Amino acid sequence: MDFAEPPLFTGxxxxxxxxxxxxxxxxxxxxxxxxxxxxxVFSALGINAVWLPFEGGAALLPVMLEALGKxxxxxxxxxxxxxxxxxxxxxxxxxxxxxxAGSVNLVKRDADGALSGDMVDGAGFVAGLEAxxxxxxxxxVWLVGLGGAGGAxxxxxxxAKVGRLLVTDLKAARxxxxxxxLSRYYPDVPVASIAAEQHxxxxxxxxxxxxxxxxRPGDPLSFDPVTxxxxxxxxxxxxxxxETPLLQRARTHGxxxxxxxxxxxxxxxxxxxxxxxxxxxxxVVRLVRSLS
Amino acid sequence: MDFAEPPLFTGxxxxxxxxxxxxxxxxxxxxxxxxxxxxxVFSALGINAVWLPFEGGAALLPVMLEALGKxxxxxxxxxxxxxxxxxxxxxxxxxxxxxxAGSVNLVKRDADGALSGDMVDGAGFVAGLEAxxxxxxxxxVWLVGLGGAGGAxxxxxxxAKVGRLLVTDLKAARxxxxxxxLSRYYPDVPVASIAAEQHxxxxxxxxxxxxxxxxRPGDPLSFDPVTxxxxxxxxxxxxxxxETPLLQRARTHGxxxxxxxxxxxxxxxxxxxxxxxxxxxxxVVRLVRSLS
Numbered sequence: 042m043d044f045a046e047p048p049l050f051t052g053x054x055x056x057x058x059x060x061x062x063x064x065x066x067x068x069x070x071x072x073x074x075x076x077x078x079x080x081x082v083f084s085a086l087g088i089n090a091v092w093l094p095f096e097g098g099a100a101l102l103p104v105m106l107e108a109l110g111k112x113x114x115x116x117x118x119x120x121x122x123x124x125x126x127x128x129x130x131x132x133x134x135x136x137x138x139x140x141x142a143g144s145v146n147l148v149k150r151d152a153d154g155a156l157s158g159d160m161v162d163g164a165g166f167v168a169g170l171e172a173x174x175x176x177x178x179x180x181x182v183w184l185v186g187l188g189g190a191g192g193a194x195x196x197x198x199x200x201a202k203v204g205r206l207l208v209t210d211l212k213a214a215r216x217x218x219x220x221x222x223l224s225r226y227y228p229d230v231p232v233a234s235i236a237a238e239q240h241x242x243x244x245x246x247x248x249x250x251x252x253x254x255x256x257r258p259g260d261p262l263s264f265d266p267v268t269x270x271x272x273x274x275x276x277x278x279x280x281x282x283x284e285t286p287l288l289q290r291a292r293t294h295g296x297x298x299x300x301x302x303x304x305x306x307x308x309x310x311x312x313x314x315x316x317x318x319x320x321x322x323x324x325v326v327r328l329v330r331s332l333s
Numbered sequence: 334m335d336f337a338e339p340p341l342f343t344g345x346x347x348x349x350x351x352x353x354x355x356x357x358x359x360x361x362x363x364x365x366x367x368x369x370x371x372x373x374v375f376s377a378l379g380i381n382a383v384w385l386p387f388e389g390g391a392a393l394l395p396v397m398l399e400a401l402g403k404x405x406x407x408x409x410x411x412x413x414x415x416x417x418x419x420x421x422x423x424x425x426x427x428x429x430x431x432x433x434a435g436s437v438n439l440v441k442r443d444a445d446g447a448l449s450g451d452m453v454d455g456a457g458f459v460a461g462l463e464a465x466x467x468x469x470x471x472x473x474v475w476l477v478g479l480g481g482a483g484g485a486x487x488x489x490x491x492x493a494k495v496g497r498l499l500v501t502d503l504k505a506a507r508x509x510x511x512x513x514x515l516s517r518y519y520p521d522v523p524v525a526s527i528a529a530e531q532h533x534x535x536x537x538x539x540x541x542x543x544x545x546x547x548x549r550p551g552d553p554l555s556f557d558p559v560t561x562x563x564x565x566x567x568x569x570x571x572x573x574x575x576e577t578p579l580l581q582r583a584r585t586h587g588x589x590x591x592x593x594x595x596x597x598x599x600x601x602x603x604x605x606x607x608x609x610x611x612x613x614x615x616x617v618v619r620l621v622r623s624l625s
Contacts, residue, residue, distance in 0.1 A: 056372065058365030058386045070406070073350030080348065091383070094350045094406060101403040104396060111393040114362070114386060 056091055061114050063316065064093035066105055067121035071096075075119070078329055082309060085328055086321060090116065102128050109150040117149035117316050125160070125189055132158035141196035141226035143219065144189055147315050161311040162190055162304065163197025166278065168311070169303025170247065172326070175274060179204040180246040183235075185263045186210060187219040190278045190304075191251030195219065199227035206232045207242050209264075241268040247299075249276040255285035266291035277301045306330060348383055353406050355608065356385035358397055359413035363388075367411070370621055374601060377620055378613060382408065394420050401442040409441035409608050417452070417481055424450035433488035433518035435511070436481055439607050453603040454482055454596065455489025458570065460603070461595025462539065464618065467566060471496040472538040475527075477555045478502060479511040482570045482596075483543030487511065491519035498524045499534050501556075533560040539591075541568040547577035558583035569593045598622060 065073055071094070079092035095105060095118065102124055108115055120128050125144040129135060132145060133155040139145045145158035167177050182203050184195055187210040198206055206223075210216035216234055223232045235242060241264070254263040256279055266275045266287060275291035276299035288298045310325050357365055363386070371384035387397060387410065394416055400407055412420050417436040421427060424437060425447040431437050437450035459469050474495050476487055479502040490498055498515075502508035508526055515524045527534060533556070546555040548571055558567045558579060567583035568591035580590045602617050 056368045056383060056385065058363040058368060060368070060386060062385060071350040076348045076350060076352070091348060091385075093348065093354060093383075093385075094352060095354075095404055096406040097404045101400075104399045104403045107396045108393075108400065111396045112387055112389045114388040 057089070059089055059114075061088070061090040061116045062093060062112070063090055063116045063118060064095050065119045065121055066095040066097065066101060066124055068096060068098050068101075068123060070094040070121070073121075078309070078332060081332055082313070082325055082328060085323055085325075086313075086318065088318060099124065099127050102131055106131055106148070106156050109148070109156060110154065117147075119312065120146045120148060122189070129158065132156050134158070136160070137226050138164065138193075138196040138200050141199065141222050142193040143222055144193060146193070147312065149315060159311075159315060160193050160196065161308050161315075163193035163195070164200070164311055165306075165308035166194045166249075166276075166304040167197045167201045168307035170276065170299060172307060173299060173303065175247065175299065177201040177203060177247075181205040181207075181244055183207045183209070183242050183245045183248045183269075185248070185250055186252035186278075187212075187216050188251070188253075191249075192219050192222075194249060194251055194278070195223055195232070196226070199223055199230040199232070203230060206230060207235050207245070208232065209235050209237060209240075211237060240264055243270060245269060245273045247274045247276055249278070250285070250287050251278045253279070255279045255282075255287055260286070262287050262290065266296055267294045269296075271295065272297075274299055278304055280305060349381070351381055351406075353380070353382040353408045354385060354404070355382055355408045355410060356387050357411045357413055358387040358389065358393060358416055360388060360390050360393075360415060362386040362413075365413075370601070370624060373624055374605070374617055374620060377615055377617075378605075378610065380610060391416065391419050394423055398423055398440070398448050401440070401448060402446065409439070411604065412438045412440060414481075421450065424448050426450070428452065429518050430455065430485075430488040430492050433491065433514050434485040435514055436485060438485075439604065441607060451603075451607060452485050452488065453600050453607070455485035455487065456492070456603055457598075457600030458486045458541075458568075458596040459489045459493045460599035462568065462591060464599060465591060465595065467539065467591065469493040469495060469539075473497045473499075473536055475499045475501070475534050475537045475540045475561075477540070477542055478544035478570075479504075479508050480543070480545075483541075484511050484514075486541065486543055486570070487515055487524070488518070491515055491522040491524070495522060498522060499527050499537070500524065501527050501529060501532075503529060532556055535562060537561060537565045539566050539568055541570070542577070542579050543570050545571070547571045547574075547579055552578070554579050554582065558588055559586045561588075563587065564589075566591055570596055572597060 073094045076092045083090045129145045134157040136159045139160035142160045147159040151157045250263045252263040254260040274297045278301050279285050280301040291298050306326050306329050313320050365386045368384045375382045421437045426449040428451045431452035434452045439451040443449045542555045544555040546552045566589045570593050572593040583590050598618050598621050605612050
């Protein structure tokens with residue numbers, strides 16, 4: 042071997058004793074791509090920090106929350122599958138949109154010591170829509186799927202003051218619980234459930250697939266975009282494949298589409314805000330886009 | 334800013350979702366240099382792993398031990414000041430040399446789930462002596478200072494079956510406790526305490542400074558090397574400065590000297606063994622030396 046080969050992490054932002062730690066808790070976690078994305082973001086912002094994978098089951102959650110209080114260089118973390126629901130009751134302070142979603146994906150310790158949780162999957166989705174020029178406030182939205190992603194998006198849509206939210210979920214109990222939470226935390230937003238057989242609703246600005254249908258080849262469509270009004274924007278939460286069968290069919294029939302990746306890209310500035318990291322005027326979303 | 338700038342951690346060993354985590358717990362931890370050293374070692378071995386700083390007080394110790402059981406990609410860690418003594422009673426299994434030293438600096442979770450601790454400061458020191466051609470087994474050794482480093486070195490010298498170990502420490506209670514531990518765990522090794530006014534002992538192969546004297550300019554010598562037999566090797570545990578006043582004086586008077594950095598360099602292979610990482614025949618000590 043060559044002893045003269047260059048260091049692994051060279052330059053200004055190599056991990057050293059002063060590096061701050063951030064990361065994502067999940068199980069599994071090997072698929073995590075945020076490590077690479079955030080290394081670019083931290084580098085661009087001149088922050089000595091690293092984004093790590095934290096792999097473990099439900100028993101890891103209280104340990105990581107305890108670590109937030111005891112490890113001074115642990116800045117905070119995000120939470121992914123399967124922990125987003127289970128971590129909520131462990132938090133000391135939770136944002137309204139997270140309570141309404143029934144889940145948390147962003148955790149830090151506040152200055153007063155409280156363990157603080159937010160849910161920004163939905164906020165990222167809404168920010169992504171708006172960044173594409175799609176006004177959310179006052180809009181009529183049909184959301185198909187009220188699981189983890191759907192619940193978060195529903196809460197964020199209510200927080201953004203949509204004019205009307207229609208929700209469809211085949212699991213009645215889950216849909217009922219989700220609607221109950223929305224009406225409790227956003228009583229001023231008209232939210233209604235519509236059954237699958239009532240498709241398609243009329244006068245909808247945005248129709249969103251928040252089900253997993255489209256992840257795997259051969260999945261049926263969660264709804265048929267062609268039955269909707271011609272000017273309805275068809276939005277997707279699935280990031281891979283980029284062009285799901287839903288979006289392909291919508292585009293083929295002249296519909297405007299909105300891709301799944303916007304939801305994640307637009308969460309990054311929300312992470313930075315949450316962790317108190319100054320983005321120094323850098324367009325972080327554009328930076329993240331430039332990486333892929 | 335330039336969006337086309339290269340990734341922070343490029344290439345085969347960038348942190349990603351499959352990266353294993355190792356690190357050092359300390360308070361403070363900003364001075365930690367092992368992050369850079371181990372990044373080279375992992376890279377040379379083709380291991381997807383990163384060495385991190387974990388900064389926190391005594392309350393962090395049980396959290397990190399709990400994390401060892403709950404975070405599947407946390408491989409283990411080392412422990413530095415001020416935690417080496419406090420972590421010992423929290424372990425489920427401790428090596429003989431660590432019990433004899435009264436401290437632990439290397440921690441993992443064994444296959445059976447037990448939290449397992451070792452102390453390799455002393456073993457690294459002994460390995461460093463032997464790598465320089467200095468035979469330890471059967472030797473007569475004078476060890477000055479029986480604090481953290483001294484206690485670990487004393488235990489490792491006993492484990493290596495020195496012929497005779499003389500110990501000097503100005504703190505009588507600490508010296509007594511240290512000697513008690515040594516005689517309990519290594520009853521076959523003749524260990525005796527000698528008072529400062531009894532200097533210098535005769536017939537000594539190795540005289541070791543394990544006190545902090547020499548770290549700061551103007552520190553007095555912990556002993557005068559010139560009063561010892563001319564063939565006594567004068568050994569140091571202080572790594573910075575490289576040439577302490579003790580070593581300078583010894584060398585000026587024709588004595589053979591042994592530098593402090595050997596102790597740390599020779600711990601790296603012990604870390605790898607402990608964590609079950611195959612060093613694949615690579616001379617890790619030589620690699621580490623080539624970095625500075």
